[in-house]
Amino acid sequence: xxxxxxxxxxxxxxxNIISQEVxxxxxxxxxxxxxxxxxxxxxxxxxxxxxxxxxxxxxxIAHNWDNLSRSIxxxxxFIPLVIAQLVSGYSIYKEKSQVWKESSGTFLFFAIGASIxxxxxxxxxxxxxxxxxxxxIVLTLPLIYLLNSKAVSILIGVFASYYACELGxxxxxxxxxxxxxxxxxxxxxxxxxxxxxxxxxxxxxxxxNWLYTLSFTVVLGAFISSNWPVGFLMYAMLFGVFYNLGKxxxxxxxxxxRNSFTVIGSLGAVVLLIILSFNIVWxxxxxxxxxxxxxxxxxxxTVLFVLAxxxxxxTKKKEKAESFNLFQYVFLIVAIIFFIGIANAIVATVLTNIxxxxxxxxxxxxxADTFRFSVLNYGLLIVTSVIVCRFFDIxxxxxxxxxxxxxxxxxxFLTNYIMLKKKxxxxx
Amino acid sequence: xKTIHIFIxxxxxxxxxxxxxxxxxxxxxxxxxxxxxxxxxTQPVDPNDPFRGKYITLNYEMDxxxxxxxxxEQGKTILVYLEKDSLGYAKVHSVSKGxxxxxxxxxxxxxxxxxxxxxTINFELPFNRFYMExxxxxxxxxxxxxxxxxxNNKSETYALVAVKNGNAVLKDVYxxxxxxxxxxxxxxx
Numbered sequence: 001x002x003x004x005x006x007x008x009x010x011x012x013x014x015x016n017i018i019s020q021e022v023x024x025x026x027x028x029x030x031x032x033x034x035x036x037x038x039x040x041x042x043x044x045x046x047x048x049x050x051x052x053x054x055x056x057x058x059x060x061i062a063h064n065w066d067n068l069s070r071s072i073x074x075x076x077x078f079i080p081l082v083i084a085q086l087v088s089g090y091s092i093y094k095e096k097s098q099v100w101k102e103s104s105g106t107f108l109f110f111a112i113g114a115s116i117x118x119x120x121x122x123x124x125x126x127x128x129x130x131x132x133x134x135x136x137i138v139l140t141l142p143l144i145y146l147l148n149s150k151a152v153s154i155l156i157g158v159f160a161s162y163y164a165c166e167l168g169x170x171x172x173x174x175x176x177x178x179x180x181x182x183x184x185x186x187x188x189x190x191x192x193x194x195x196x197x198x199x200x201x202x203x204x205x206x207x208x209n210w211l212y213t214l215s216f217t218v219v220l221g222a223f224i225s226s227n228w229p230v231g232f233l234m235y236a237m238l239f240g241v242f243y244n245l246g247k248x249x250x251x252x253x254x255x256x257x258r259n260s261f262t263v264i265g266s267l268g269a270v271v272l273l274i275i276l277s278f279n280i281v282w283x284x285x286x287x288x289x290x291x292x293x294x295x296x297x298x299x300x301x302t303v304l305f306v307l308a309x310x311x312x313x314x315t316k317k318k319e320k321a322e323s324f325n326l327f328q329y330v331f332l333i334v335a336i337i338f339f340i341g342i343a344n345a346i347v348a349t350v351l352t353n354i355x356x357x358x359x360x361x362x363x364x365x366x367x368a369d370t371f372r373f374s375v376l377n378y379g380l381l382i383v384t385s386v387i388v389c390r391f392f393d394i395x396x397x398x399x400x401x402x403x404x405x406x407x408x409x410x411x412x413f414l415t416n417y418i419m420l421k422k423k424x425x426x427x428x
Numbered sequence: 429x430k431t432i433h434i435f436i437x438x439x440x441x442x443x444x445x446x447x448x449x450x451x452x453x454x455x456x457x458x459x460x461x462x463x464x465x466x467x468x469x470t471q472p473v474d475p476n477d478p479f480r481g482k483y484i485t486l487n488y489e490m491d492x493x494x495x496x497x498x499x500x501e502q503g504k505t506i507l508v509y510l511e512k513d514s515l516g517y518a519k520v521h522s523v524s525k526g527x528x529x530x531x532x533x534x535x536x537x538x539x540x541x542x543x544x545x546x547x548t549i550n551f552e553l554p555f556n557r558f559y560m561e562x563x564x565x566x567x568x569x570x571x572x573x574x575x576x577x578x579x580n581n582k583s584e585t586y587a588l589v590a591v592k593n594g595n596a597v598l599k600d601v602y603x604x605x606x607x608x609x610x611x612x613x614x615x616x617x
Contacts, residue, residue: 062481066561066609074453078446085442092435112445117480119449123456124598126554129477139448142441146434 005030039099046103047151054080054110061118070122077118084111088147098148105149109140130176133163137184144191150204153191154211160184161215168222177296178222185215200250206258209251213242213260217268223300229289230297232276233338237304239268240331244311247328249318256374269330270359274385276334276352279393282345289342305335326362330355356386364415371423373416380415384408456597463592464533465599466510466518468553470587472572472601472608474565482565483557486587486601491540492550493520500525500539500549507594508551509534517586523549535589535596555589555598564612568601571611575603 009026012018018026057080065073084107091100113136119125120132137159143152164181192212195205220238224231243265245251251259275281291298308331315328333355341348360382367376387408391401472484493508500506509521509532521532537551560568575583585608588599601608 058479062479064481064559064561077449089438092438095431113479115449119452121480121559124558125452126557139445146438146441
């Protein structure tokens with residue numbers, strides 16, 4: 001324990017500022033905190049070490065040692081696997097600490113990959129990267145629950161996304177929809193929900209928040225097969241689900257850097273709307289989109305819509321004070337605009353621009369009301385990007401464009417300055 | 429859940445983890461030892477897999493068959509029944525959607541293209557990856573090109589494949605009856 005703290009406590013005790021009981025409590029608190037600290041650090045290093053060793057083994061195998069005989073190579077395929085299984089088994093049987101379980105689980109995860117990689121190399125087993133990753137994930141999934149391992153769960157999340165991208169973003173004739181990705185994600189979900197219940201504000205839980213949002217955002221495109229214009233609708237609905245999830249009590253009171261759902265939900269929706277604010281995009285949608293309900297894209301968009309709507313209703317019901325946040329309703333508005341866009345591209349373009357401007361203004365208002373500079377500038381940035389983007393498709397002279405830029409720059413400066421002044425006055 | 433229960437489940441899991449690679453080995457060994465060996469004419473090119481290392485992709489000459497059936501679906505698995513031509517290379521005897529009651533050897537293939545009324549079905553043979561030591565995959569492709577550029581009609585590249593009950597295991601790739609690695613090692617010296 002820090003000696004300065006001990007000195008302070010004894011000084012406070014001598015001068016009767018705190019009682020003996022408080023002093024022991026403080027000492028005990030820092031002692032317990034100290035005990036858990038190096039352990040956590042050790043876990044991180046254990047997992048990192050196991051990951052590096054595991055990946056190293058895979059790379060050594062990938063070299064393909066063709067002067068070794070088939071039987072020797074086969075033995076090598078099992079050595080890392082058996083070692084990893086023994087260590088993992090030992091840490092379960094002896095009820096070892098979490099450091100043991102996380103590290104051995106990580107090592108076992110990579111040992112399985114190494115083993116099946118070497119076997120498929122020795123026997124030239126056909127099958128692309130997708131099917132290889134699939135076998136790997138299936139064989140390692142139970143580790144999450146048997147070892148209660150966050151590291152393995154994160155690895156499964158990352159590799160499941162890799163699998164989905166490998167399968168879905170292959171634009172050849174073999175392009176498949178990675179439905180099994182959903183099964184993998186569902187399989188990791190109980191573990192995540194348990195974490196949310198037991199330690200909602202732990203750093204490791206926020207890693208999972210980010211993992212899930214980023215994974216879904218990246219992978220959703222792999223579920224688009226031929227009816228790609230509906231992909232815009234799918235993404236709008238996904239961001240609607242995210243933003244409204246972020247408003248659930250579990251996440252809402254957390255810092256923004258932990259609440260990936262709000263961040264990605266809001267940013268994603270804005271970026272999507274900026275893309276849709278170009279008239280040429282709507283022209284393409286008008287020609288190519290099919291709203292037939294039996295396409296895979298429309299079904300996914302509908303499911304996500306219902307999900308977002310249900311979460312929205314739930315949060316509104318739970319909310320004590322009535323408050324209106326336009327960002328929560330963006331997915332509803334985009335859905336309506338999308339159906340208008342199928343009939344008339346110009347109207348849809350105008351509506352998209354209006355909604356973007358209103359979103360920007362509402363962010364500025366929220367920022368000004370709560371004195372949060374980040375939100376205020378976010379709103380300003382939205383408004384600015386709408387103006388900048390319109391320079392590309394509206395024909396106006398350079399002098400007008402220049403004046404507009406100067407005006408926008410002044411706007412940034414002025415709003416921030418006014419708010420700073422107000423904040424100072426309030427503090428006084 | 430008690431530790432002992434978790435441990436039992438863990439034992440079940442490691443058995444599966446050991447069983448899958450072991451079964452992969454056993455199945456292939458069985459085909460290699462007891463299957464019939466065929467020679468498939470081929471051309472190699474060299475890509476790369478992040479986990480399993482360098483390999484050459486083999487484009488087989490045998491990639492289509494005559495058929496009167498126009499209902500083949502792209503991406504579906506079909507059975508290709510084999511026979512040997514006068515030089516001992518594999519040749520399509522017939523294609524079928526399901527198993528036929530014959531002793532003839534067959535391999536599974538994927539329908540890649542079907543021109544409907546052209547009476548021809550195109551397919552892809554699955555054993556198209558030959559893993560090689562990382563420094564040898566690219567030379568393998570170059571050596572193939574070298575031997576086919578010389579205008580030497582007798583130069584033949586083929587894959588040696590063991591076949592049994594529809595399972596096929598790629599054994600080696602040959603140029604003119606010598607393994608491709610022989611040429612790479614000879615050129616390195």
